[in-house]
Amino acid sequence: MVDNYSRYQKNLNLEDLFPVLSGVCACGCGNLLDNPRKKWYSNKCRDNSYIQFAIIKGNTGIIRKLLYQLDQGACRNCGVITPNWQADHILPVSNGGGACGISNFQTLCQDCHKEKTNNMVK
Numbered sequence: 001m002v003d004n005y006s007r008y009q010k011n012l013n014l015e016d017l018f019p020v021l022s023g024v025c026a027c028g029c030g031n032l033l034d035n036p037r038k039k040w041y042s043n044k045c046r047d048n049s050y051i052q053f054a055i056i057k058g059n060t061g062i063i064r065k066l067l068y069q070l071d072q073g074a075c076r077n078c079g080v081i082t083p084n085w086q087a088d089h090i091l092p093v094s095n096g097g098g099a100c101g102i103s104n105f106q107t108l109c110q111d112c113h114k115e116k117t118n119n120m121v122k
Ligand SMILES: [Zn+2]
Pocket: 025, 026, 027, 028, 029, 030, 031, 040, 041, 042, 045, 046
């Protein structure tokens, strides 16, 4: 089961996220499987699904790597580029944004991250 209110999904298995479907690719692309493929339509389907799984499971290394590819370490709020950027949940974990894909993450500098956190506490 996917738990949207936790940062890490320790007990999540790949099969919870992408159950094996008979005859159709498990990634959700809708492509029909050719023999001898049993689960994924292509290696790309498999790789993308593994990445998606790692993000939702809360693998910080993968999340930071993907986010850096998107934003190159530039804060989405103020635009400053810093080596100390932080991966921020756009929809906070406390509001159900825990088990989300990379689209729920944004790069923030430490100042903007602090400000966002403070505003949420108020
Ligand atoms: Zn697929």
